[in-house]
Amino acid sequence: MPSHILVIDDDPVQRRLLAGMIEQLGHVAHHAENGRTGLSILEELGERIDVVLLDLLMPEMSGQAFLEEIGRRGLDVPVIVQTGQGGIETVVHAMQAGAFDFVMKPVTPERLTVALHQAMKVERRHDDATRMAEPASDDIGFESIVSASPAMIRALDLARRAAASDIPVLIEGESGVGKKRLARAIHQEGRRAGGPFVVVDCAALAPALAEAILFGRERGIGAAVRLAGKFRDADGGTLLLNDVASLPTTVQAKLLHAVQFGEIEPVNARNPVKVDLRLMVSSGRDLITEVREGRFREDLYYRLSVFPIAIPALxxxxxxxxxxxxxxxxxxxxxxxxxxxxxxxxxxxxxxxxxxxxxxxxxxxxxxxxxxxxxxxxxxxxxxxxxxxxxxxGPIGLRSVAAEGMSARLAGTTAPQEQAASGKLSILGVSEAGRNDAHSGREDGTIAGLDATGEVRKLADVEEDLIRFALKFYRGQMSQVARKLGIGRSTLYRKLKDYGIDPDNPLSSAA
CATH class of the missing domain: 1.10.8.60 (Helicase, Ruva Protein; domain 3)
Structure with missing residues (x-):
């Protein structure tokens, strides 16, 4: 379904330009010439409006006044402010009043796309949290998770054991493997099944607002409204922090305090607030690598990874x-x-x-x-x-020579033993539709096993050639390259740096 975007701007030309961009993205644009008219539309359409795109400098009611008014009325909708004057101070005031993001005039289609995407992720997350706060149904338990593989069955067994207690759970796996679904099943099968299940997509949080969204905010200077925060929303139930590695380090410190002492410190609050919930986190990145590279707190990692569950890629x-x-x-x-x-x-x-x-x-x-x-x-x-x-x-059933010698013989390619005698190892083995030797950046699609003197090449040199070939073959898809090479993404990036390989042009410096 298309999203509905409300554009509030006193400049009719700007409104038409923005509406055109929004409609090209497949969304529905609504128009208002000032903040007062925008409020009327917002009240009339209610929850149909997914995002508001707001100009700050307008007659009758400015953007700042609009933000403060929707805060007073309790209208919960992501607002992206656009400004061409006033500098960072204007933006800061707008963010303090509750704005989700900001764009500078004239906004480009690319920047608008990113801003709308992030805002709509937050809106969807809010809708999900509202739905999840209702009693869970039978179709979200472990029985709803389809699996036949030993690796996934082991993960499900661990998850069932975790459901029997309130132990902190870390769910790891690539994007799209079903981390949220598994977390929901653990909640549904646990003693807190009757409580809310709240999901926070940490990657979608604006850094300036992350602390308030998680831990809440009391009224104070620059705060238009009081926020309960996701921790208090999940009180008595379960809170899932999805993509926890995306949290700013300052927020990680407050999260550590919450995990250690079972209490949170809302922004502007004088005293901490006790919360009773089960905390689960998920990550598509290797958190150990994030710790080693200084992006994630080591003490927090050991608090969160008491019971890790890894979901294998499909x-x-x-x-x-x-x-x-x-x-x-x-x-x-x-x-x-x-x-x-x-x-x-x-x-x-x-x-x-x-x-x-x-x-x-x-x-x-x-x-x-x-x-x-x-x-x-x-x-x-x-x-x-x-x-x-x-x-x-490509043709189903064909595999590389290295994996299946029978496929090589059927395709009429050289056997591995014969290739070794020639000092060359075939990488492609079998040409597949849409994948041929041209993708390797070399005429014959091979990697030499011997150097110019007839000696076996150094392992590092062969590894460099193989990485260059894989980048070209899989068109720079880093996750797929790392998976096919059997290494982590962080290891792959380190090797690219060591060998001086440009992932956008992997063969540029190849011999």
């Missing part, structure tokens, strides 16, 4: 793909009223989806199935319903 648990596909297709078909279309999936399409690497994990799988279901014309989904996956996967 590419590492392909056994789950068929079960997930059938489960998601069945659920979406019922939810979207497509009982006569796309109720199943044929063998060819299932093989295609199982062969795909799924860099976006389960989130990507669900989105692609949703799109395919909408466009499907028959009762079964087929390969034709997944053109993007087919283009990126």
């Amino acid at each position: 590419a590492r648990r392909r056994e789950d793909v068929p079960a997930l596909v059938r489960h998601i297709v069945r659920r979406l078909a019922v939810a979207q009223g497509h009982e006569g279309v796309g109720q199943g999936i044929d063998a060819g399409a299932m093989a295609l989806l199982t062969a795909y690497d799924w860099p976006g994990n389960i989130r990507e799988l669900e989105n692609l199935l949703y799109r395919a279901l909408i466009l499907a014309e028959g009762r079964e989904l087929t390969v034709r319903d997944f053109p993007d996956v087919a283009a990126r996967t």
